[in-house]
Amino acid sequence: MTQGFDTPQNHFQLFGLAQSFQLDNAQLELAFRALQAQVHPDKSAHLPDTEQRIAMQRSTLVNEAYQTLRSPIRRARYMLSLQGVDTQEETNTAMPLDFLMAQMEWREAVADAQQARDAEAIGQLEARMKDETGKLEAMLAIKIDSEHDYAVAAGLVRKLRFMEKLAEEIDSAYDELDS
Amino acid sequence: MPTLRFNMALLQISEPGLSTAPHQHRLAVGIDLGTTNSLVATVRNGISVVLNDEHGRAMLPSVVRYAADGHVAVGESAQAAQSDDPVNTIVSAKRFMGRGLADIGDTSRLPYRFVEVPALGETGQGGMVQLRTVAGAKSPVEVSAEILKVLRARAEAALGGELVGAVITVPAYFDDAQRQATKDAAKLAGLNVLRLLNEPTAAAIAYGLDNASEGVYAVYDLGGGTFDISVLRLSRGVFEVLSANGDSALGGDDFDQRIHCWLLEKNQLSALSPQDTRLLLTLARAAKEQLTEHEEARITAVLSSGEVIDNLLTQDEFESLSKNLIQRTLQPLRRALRDAKLSVTDVKGVVMVGGATRMPQVQHAVGEFFGQTPLTNLDPDKVVALGAAIQANLLAGNRSSDEWLLLDVIPLSLGLETMGGLVEKIIPRNSTIPTARAQEFTTYKDGQTAMSLHVVQGERELVSDCRSLAKFELRGIPAMVAGAARIRVTFQVDADGLLNVAAREMGCGVEAAIVVKPSYGLSDAEITRMLQDSTQHAQDDMQARALREHQVEANQLLEAVGHALEQDGMLLEAEQRARIETQMRVLRDVLPLTDQRELKRAISALNETTVSFAQARMDKSVSLALSGKNISDLEVK
Structure with a gap:
């Protein structure tokens, strides 16, 4: 069994979790807290600088690993990188036409709802966006965990990146309503 | 005074193997450096208590008055002079921490002579503002340091010894510049900062440990000059901040300003002298406080021109005057919940912190927003200091049987x-x-x-x-x-x-x-100038102080390494162990000498030699943490 900081490792090993896109969030949370309870800088605030420095580095690493595994898109990106697959989110813009069309319609709908200051419409768009994101994530689980089809998975990550940007726009639409 | 009990079912975690040998109680305090009032608290016999001054007062008004002869008055006596000597009497210095002149807005409503200081970098923005007094231009950092010095002296007198360190609280929504300014002020006051702790988080510790709470809590903290909202999840001894939001330039002071403006309008006044401005602000604050308990407040004053002011402010009128200030706190609430991916119904309790939350219209608005009555069972003025003291006690290494973990966030990208x-x-x-x-x-x-x-x-x-x-x-x-x-x-x-x-x-x-x-x-x-200006440090023999600090550090280090060798010496190769022991001997030899540089060198040498040992010990404790959880499927396939 490989875990902890003593051997070269990946984020899954750090938390003692199986390397799988499908993930038990409760278990991840438990392992995260158990690790932070050991390495958090608050535990060594009274110790010499050396220990404080190591604690900060380790606590930072545990936080980074936790954030990566907790977010489906970041987890997928990370798992693909472990397989040597680049998701090409900046370079590969060849998306299916219907997907791009749908994205444009989404954005227009968000902009319209924001203009009309229609909180209900934004709420509906948000629900649809979450639904769509959930479907993409379910497909990712199949492609990564069962079929090991990493090229298709990378395409799904690129689609999820669009959904992530859409979520940001919905968020700022809410902010606009507030102000 | 509220007291705190450590009655929570906390995480049963293995001893991290990092602890030092059993030692005497280390003196540590929590300090709430507030806009209006400041407090210092400590844990005594397992209970967090606020330390009072010799007159039995817990709160130190955050007011500093500079005299031409170099004398600095802090607290009540300075506050008493603020109407007579408004230019040299600095109140609410916290609002200027890490702030440039442009951030402060309308300076004509404040009775100070601001000095614009160029920024160090060519960022096109001004540097931290200073205030011109009879004793020279003062940075808000220096003003804050004067307050901290008084609290430090109060704590050292009450506890009968030098402090190992302090936890200083800051608004959660403070940015990097404001946090750095606070840390600089503490250093200037000769305090070892164990941690800067977010005020709502400090309140959550005091509240959570006292009530053995579990679930999602919101802390609504409206202080004298800052507003914070933090959303936390409390679960089995872990305080996890999910999101923080706020407005670091909104607080009780602004409610005073609203009344002040109302007075100006009612009496058709303009361009008041600093004395009159301060007088009306003081009366505005008194009226605000009175309206917490009473339906109306009468404001009477004689201005320096001889003009008489006599107005009656009702609670209803005050509510409409301050309505949009309260609205301004609701937007951060919505953002904080959205960032935490939660809705109002997920929030189990709302903790009210800060003197300004005493205003009935604030409690009413917050209660309406969350659909539940906010919790006010801990004194909103003291809960931050009490929580900070509990954390300070933990950070100083005074372990209690219970342990908790605090996971906080950075408030701004x-x-x-x-x-x-x-x-x-x-x-x-x-x-x-x-x-x-x-x-x-x-x-x-x-x-x-x-x-x-x-x-x-x-x-x-x-x-x-x-x-x-x-x-x-x-x-x-x-x-x-x-x-x-x-x-x-x-x-x-x-x-x-x-x-x-x-x-x-x-x-x-x-x-x-x-x-x-x-x-x-x-x-x-x-910083050098401030240190020279600082009367406290002028009297101190800086050299002697630095030497003493290094000696304390050396002793602590020797104690820690000695204990670590005893406990985990088997993790070391014989040659590694010999190297560590040699460095320990070197340090012990230079310890009684008065050569500060030699001592410093020996401390870093021992520190360097023990890096891999410290890592090995942490690895051991980490493996223990995971294996101790008995989760069979922790196995990696």
Whole structure:
């Protein structure tokens, strides 16, 4: 069994979790807290600088690993990188036409709802966006965990990146309503 | 006075193997450095208590008065003089911490003579503002340090010894410049800062440990000059901040201002003298406080012109005057919940913190927003200091049988200026700290050996709408063709929420030199001047003090390493152990001497020798932590 900081490792090993896109969030949370309870800088605030420095580095690493595994898109990106697959989110813009069309319609709908200051419409768009994101994530689980089809998975990550940007726009639409 | 009990079912975690040998109780305090009032608290016999002054008063008004002869009055006596001597009597200095003149807004409503200080970096924005007094220009950092010195003296007198350290609280929504200014003030006051702790988080510790709470809680903290909202999840001894939001320039003071403006309007007054301004502000505050318990408040005054003021303010009228101030607190509430991906119904309880939450209209608005009556069973003025003391006790290494873990976040995103004055976010808001992000940069010209980075903080897209934190210049990049150099810049946010930057050229591993120009920070020269100005330190023999501090550090280090060898010596090779023991001997030899530099060198030598040992011990405790959980499927396939 490989875990902890003593051997070269990946984020899954750090938390003692199986390397799988499908993930038990409760278990991840438990392992995260158990690790932070050991390495958090608050535990060594009274110790010499050396220990404080190591604690900060380790606590930072545990936080980074936790954030990566907790977010489906970041987890997928990370798992693909472990397989040597680049998701090409900046370079590969060849998306299916219907997907791009749908994205444009989404954005227009968000902009319209924001203009009309229609909180209900934004709420509906948000629900649809979450639904769509959930479907993409379910497909990712199949492609990564069962079929090991990493090229298709990378395409799904690129689609999820669009959904992530859409979520940001919905968020700022809410902010606009507030102000 | 509320007392705290440690009655929570807390995490049963294995002893981290890092603890030092059993030792005597280390004196540590929590300090709530407030806009209006400041407090100091400590844990005594397992109970957190606020330390009173010799007159039995817990709260020290955050007011500092400078006299021409160099005498500095702090607290009640300074407050008593604020109407007579408004220019030299600084109230609410916290609002100016890490702030430039442009941030303060309408300075005509404040009775001070502001001095604009140029920024250290060429960021196009001003540096931290100063206030001109009869004793010279004073930085808000110095003013705050005067308050901290009084609290330190109060604590040392009450506890009968020198403090090991202090936890100083800051508003959760304080940015890097404001946090750094607070830490500088503590250092200036001769305090060892164990941690900067967010005020709502401190309140949550006091509240959570006292009530054995589980679930999602919101802390609504409206202080004298700052507003914070934090959403936390309390679960089996872990206080996890999910999101923080707020307004670091909104507080009880603004309610006073509303009444002040109302008075000006009612009496058709304009351009008042500093004395009259201060007088009316003081009366406005008194009226605000009276309206908490009474339906109406009468405000009477005689101005320096002889004009008589006599007005009646009703609760209803005050409510309508302050309505949009309260509205301004609701927007951060919605954002904080959205960032935590929660809705109002997920919130189990709302804790009210800060004197301004006593106003009935505030309690009413918050109750309406969350659909439940806010919790006010802990004194809103004291709960922050009490929580800070509990954390200070833990950080000082005074272990109680119960343990808890605090996971806090950075409230505002950190970003870098990119082409066209746009911001590229590098660390998003509400990231759990400590956190770090590394980014690679390259040169765009042949033979380029320097590069400049501008770090900003905030959520807006334009650099000009965000707070400029610092300009970093990377120098000593080896000359190469354009695009060949790879400079890796690491942004590290520590557990105090403070940013540190390091850079390295990846191709040949050259450590690029970094010149930091904090936009609102203090230069070394300023800090030196402040230290010289500081009467406390002028009396102290700085050398002797530094030596004593190193001696304490050396003793602690020897104690810790000795204990570690006893407990985990088997993790070491014989040769490693011998090296550590040699360095311990060296340190013991120089300890009684008075050569500060030798001592410092021996301390770092021992520290360096024990790095791998410390790592090995942490690994051991980490494995214990995971294996102790008995989760069979922790196995990696």
